[in-house]
Amino acid sequence: MENIKQKKKIKLFDIIAIISTIGIIAWLVIGFCIGLIYSLLFCRFILFPIIILYIISFFETIISVIRKGVKNNRLKIIAHIIIIVAITTFSLYHSDLFKSKRILTAILKEDLFYYTLIFRENGSVENEIDGFLGYSGTYKGTYHFEGDTIIFSKKPYVNDFIPDTLLIDRNQNVIFIHRDSNGQFDTKIRWLNHFKIKEK
Numbered sequence: 001m002e003n004i005k006q007k008k009k010i011k012l013f014d015i016i017a018i019i020s021t022i023g024i025i026a027w028l029v030i031g032f033c034i035g036l037i038y039s040l041l042f043c044r045f046i047l048f049p050i051i052i053l054y055i056i057s058f059f060e061t062i063i064s065v066i067r068k069g070v071k072n073n074r075l076k077i078i079a080h081i082i083i084i085v086a087i088t089t090f091s092l093y094h095s096d097l098f099k100s101k102r103i104l105t106a107i108l109k110e111d112l113f114y115y116t117l118i119f120r121e122n123g124s125v126e127n128e129i130d131g132f133l134g135y136s137g138t139y140k141g142t143y144h145f146e147g148d149t150i151i152f153s154k155k156p157y158v159n160d161f162i163p164d165t166l167l168i169d170r171n172q173n174v175i176f177i178h179r180d181s182n183g184q185f186d187t188k189i190r191w192l193n194h195f196k197i198k199e200k
Contacts, residue, residue, distance in 0.1 A: 013064070017057040017079040023050030025086050054083070100124060106175045106195035117156070117175070117195055119143060127156035150175065166195075173197045 027047055061076040070077065096102065100122035108115040113131035120126075127139040141156035150166040167176040167185040174194040176185045186193055 013057060013060050014075045016053050017061065017076040020050050020054035020057050021079040021083055023047065024054060024083055028086055028090050105198040107198055108192070108195045110192055115195070117162075119150070125152070125156050127162065168197075169194075173199075 023046070027050070057076065058080060061073055061080060064073050065077070092098065100120035102118055103121050104117075104119040106117045108117075113129055116126075116128040116130075118126045118128065123142050123144060125141045125143045127141070129137045129139070139156040139158065141152050141154040143150050143152050145151075148168045148170075150168060152162075152164045152166075155162060155164055163177060163179075167187070169176060169187060172187075172189060174189060174196055176187055176194050178186050178193045180186050
């Protein structure tokens with residue numbers, strides 16, 4: 001009788017490990033599409049119970065491995081390894097480790113959003129946006145330099161917020177984005193008319 005109860009208990013914790021693994025991987029995939037923080041806010045009522053289940057499962061697995069060995073806990077160990085591999089993979093994807101070298105990084109802050117332009121050696125550019133309610137997103141494009149101007153062959157944004165040509169001002173350490181009525185770049189630093197170049 002005690003053996004049957006023990007088997008049922010093991011199966012329950014196996015199910016908890018599987019459910020929490022599927023839930024966390026689903027959150028990572030959703031986060032990949034719309035941003036991890038934003039997805040956390042979006043599915044908080046579903047995700048929090050899954051995280052609690054995962055924490056319970058993780059500590060139960062450690063205790064169970066110490067008491068009963070690896071062989072009796074294979075399914076739970078595999079589930080936890082899958083989560084570790086998934087988190088590591090997503091972290092590496094978002095890091096600079098496998099990307100072309102950064103040659104210029106510039107930042108623009110407004111009330112609700114924070115924009116970071118990352119120009120890379122291979123001619124690619126990323127516009128990382130962090131903003132209101134934990135929103136996070138990345139737009140990708142391509143560019144080339146012509147003297148002190150940056151010309152986008154593919155803009156890293158979906159509307160006209162960032163034009164297709166920008167001006168680098170090394171003296172003021174900024175990138176200007178707006179032109180005046182004569183078509184000349186407005187090189188006086190004003191609110192939302194420039195990106196601040198980040199020091200290396």
